[in-house]
Amino acid sequence: MDYILAVPGSIGAAVIGVLREMGDMFLFLGRTLYWTFIPPLKVNRVIRQIGFMGARSTALIVLTGAFTGMILGLQIYYTLQKFGAEAYLGPAIALSVIRELGPVLSALMIIGRAGSALSAEIGIMRISEQVDALESMSLSPYRYLMVPNMLAALVSFPLLGAIFNVVAIYGGYLIGVKLLGLSAGTYFSGIKDFVGFRDIRDGMIKSLCFGVIMIWVSCYKGYNTEHGAEGVSRATTTSVVMASTLVLVWDYFLNSVMLNF
């Protein structure tokens, strides 16, 4: 009898565990947003984090953007050629990048570079009691650790996404025009005709959402680190996996909404 009850019991415990963690995560996000509006704002820390998260990620974004654009140039040209529609290479690359690949790939790159570092930094602060030290001084860790990162992400993600878009479009240009012989006028006039403000706006909204997701998950995992170095390692890994997965899941929901309105 005990054996029969053990199975639903363990399933129930796992479900409760997941629900509890979700509740904790939403409370954490709520507290971070609350502290965002409580002055004084730690402007220096925000600027420092923009430097860390944004400026120092630029090279990586440029590199991945360039190769994404070049790969798209080759792949989409090959596909369009089958329909005799090579002239649409420019808008096809631009729309794919601006609406989808720019925000998503740049977010995944920043999560890998800055999100993991953020989790590790806050995790180490947690296990070395630096977070407790802040609290013991009556200073909120949300104000000093979470809020500056959240604001830095809200600035950095759309900018890095925009840089990714521009570089990727020029990467596609390099392949389509310089390598495969498409005319530059066709490439760029197509982009001008088919890419609208709505596409750029949707891409920006996605970047902002992904920035919030990265900070939310990375800071939460770092803040709740336990059990020494192994705990930091686990927090870092899970934060990257969870944030990347959430970005893709949330991207699907955003697309569902954006393409219907």
Add this chain to the structure above:
Amino acid sequence: MIEVKNIHKSFGGQAVLKGVSFTVETGEIFAVIGGSGQGKSVLLKVIMRLLEADSGDILIDGKSICGLKGQALYKMRDRVGYLFQGGALFDSMTIYENIAFPLREKTKLTKKEINARVEEELEKVGLSGMGHKYPEEVSGGMKKRAAFARVLVMRPEVVLFDEPTTGLDPILVDSVHRLILWGKKTYGFTAVIVSHEIPEIFGVADRIGMLSGGVMVETGTPDEIRNSRVPEVKRFVRGLSEEVSVGGIA
């Protein structure tokens, strides 16, 4: 005066504190001794409200601190300093910046006044000229002293010391203990020290409490603890493991 009343604290169903009670008079140094894993650090964090007690109450100057939230909790913490076991210095800041940090964030002192106060504290703890170094560039003893300076710079009424001498050599243990006695004499704070240092702590504390099995098994003056008849206290003070005392050697 600090009154700890019947504090219970569990982690995941495992009871660590099972009804701890004791009182610390104003201006007194009270040491909590006990074996590893007995919940001494947990007790300090509960007093600081870094951990929430499951039940029981803590009163500072007759006022309960267990239900405090928001600004009231922050005001309480402003009166209490906490020296963490590893110092908990911010590793992205120099020692100077660490000590200046609470002054910059919590007071309206000018840059000049902050500088004067930090230099004063650095000198008092014997770290003059070391302010520009980062925590990882100094020894364990220096880290402890820097952390102590960061606590003292806010002039707390109560200081909680979490194993301030762990991992230090005997000479540094003595220097940290002297520093605590000097701090108490200079600033008149009330202190609770969690310590393993037997017999050194007898020369520092006014009263001592032994935490064992989740409860305070005995409290008394250093002499009373030294001559205690309570088996756990006798064993701990003499540094004898349970297996040895069972064999009749104690």
